[in-house]
Structures are given as C-alpha cells and as structure tokens.
Amino acid sequence: MDVILFGPPGAGKGTQAKLLVETLAIPQISTGDMMRAERASGSALGKKFDEYMNQGLLVPDDLVLELFAQRLRRPDAAEGAIFDGFPRTVPQAEALDAKLGELGRRVDRVIVLEVPLDLIIERVTGRRVCLSCGQTYHVRYSPPPPSGECSSCGANDVVQRADDTEEKVRTRDAGYHRETLPILAHYEPTGVVAKIDGVGTIEEITARVLGALQRS
Numbered sequence: 001m002d003v004i005l006f007g008p009p010g011a012g013k014g015t016q017a018k019l020l021v022e023t024l025a026i027p028q029i030s031t032g033d034m035m036r037a038e039r040a041s042g043s044a045l046g047k048k049f050d051e052y053m054n055q056g057l058l059v060p061d062d063l064v065l066e067l068f069a070q071r072l073r074r075p076d077a078a079e080g081a082i083f084d085g086f087p088r089t090v091p092q093a094e095a096l097d098a099k100l101g102e103l104g105r106r107v108d109r110v111i112v113l114e115v116p117l118d119l120i121i122e123r124v125t126g127r128r129v130c131l132s133c134g135q136t137y138h139v140r141y142s143p144p145p146p147s148g149e150c151s152s153c154g155a156n157d158v159v160q161r162a163d164d165t166e167e168k169v170r171t172r173d174a175g176y177h178r179e180t181l182p183i184l185a186h187y188e189p190t191g192v193v194a195k196i197d198g199v200g201t202i203e204e205i206t207a208r209v210l211g212a213l214q215r216s
Ligand SMILES: [Zn+2]
Pocket: 130, 131, 132, 133, 134, 135, 150, 151, 152, 153, 154, 155
C-alpha cells in the first residue's frame, strides 16, 4: 500500500507516520531525511544536493525524484511506503505517479490530517525543547520542571525554539495550504483522498487513519 501523508506543520504527522510504519510494516519515505543521509554519505548525488543547498537554492525536482526512485526499489519498500514531505507540487505528484506506475503501483491513499490553526498555534507556541537531549515539553500539558533543569538529562537548556512562534506557524500554514491544496485536487478525482479529524489523542487519531486505510 502506497500512502501519502499530508497535514500542516504541527498536526502530528511525524507521530502518526511512526505508528503507521509499525502497524503496516512498510517504510516511511521522507525526502528531508533521505537528502540529509545522501549528503552525509558523500555520494555523487549527495554532492549535487550540496551544490544547491550550500547556495540556499531549492534542489530541482529531477534530482529529488532520482533519489526517490532509488529508495522505492529497495526491498523494504516492495509492498509500499508512507510518503512524508513529498510530493510538494503537482508536477512532483505526477512524477511520483509515473514512478509508481513503472512498478505496477499507484497512490492508494492520500491521508490529510486536519487540525484547526488555533490549536496548532497553541501546541507549537507552548512547546519547549531541551537543547541537550531533545526532550520536549509543553507549558500547559507537560511543563518543564520549575528549576529549569531538564527532567530527562539534567541540563539547564530548556528553551522555546525561534521557529515556534505564532507568526512562524501562520507563515508555514499559509505555505502548506498554497502547496498542498492543488495536490489534493490532483488526487481527488481518483477517490483516494481521506480527510481525517486530527484533534484527539494520538491513539484516537491513529484509529481514524487506520480506518481510512481499510476502506477501499
Ligand atoms: Zn535534556
């Protein structure tokens, strides 16, 4: 089963993707992670990514797709994959369809996690992170110790990240809607798009996602 997972930044996409990987036993394919790994490996393709990214330029679609095609051919992705962070544009969606088509596959489901913007703002602006160990807190739901010391590693490094402001959330959300809505319009005619209420506990949301995957 090939599944695209969409949701605005802060909607809990990463958490759900991990749970789906365990439940469906198919890998999560994240372009961000793959590009980082490729650059770290020093491969020819990784060096090309370096050239663009060191200049602050976007990596062209054909290079991202080459990486994608390589990843899809690995044995663990033979039964399907969960795509996260890709496709980002309609041409990328069309190219993904073509690559899957070469393997006799297609996008089976497009899952959209819907969370109201005010809730995302509350989640993100309340987030605090330990810079030493990565432990996350939320000022209201899981507050960091009043001493300021991380409960996980003891470092005095619990901060609010510069990206976790309301203004940044609104900017990212606007970008998401601008990029994503045309992709949903691309997939809607094939009947694969499922919009999921992304408000609730992690378990509740996972159950809704799995329910949508079982409907065919
Ligand atoms: Zn820590």
